[in-house]
Amino acid sequence: MGLMAWIKRVAGLSKDKKLTCAECSASFFFEEGEQKFFTERGLSEPKRCPTCRKNTRRNRGPRRH
Numbered sequence: 001m002g003l004m005a006w007i008k009r010v011a012g013l014s015k016d017k018k019l020t021c022a023e024c025s026a027s028f029f030f031e032e033g034e035q036k037f038f039t040e041r042g043l044s045e046p047k048r049c050p051t052c053r054k055n056t057r058r059n060r061g062p063r064r065h
Ligand SMILES: [Zn+2]
Pocket: 021, 022, 023, 024, 025, 026, 048, 049, 050, 051, 052, 053
């Protein structure tokens, strides 16, 4: 994340959406650009943080604790 994006986010100017991961309960940002991508394709918001999404892709299944 660039410094400007971070400043915008902290100042509340960013349209990034703060979401909570359904898998590890970590907070993550659904970035403005990503929101557009998802909306254009009629997809719903991601339920998992980028880390879990990556892990899922690698492990081919949900990770259990
Ligand atoms: Zn997660």
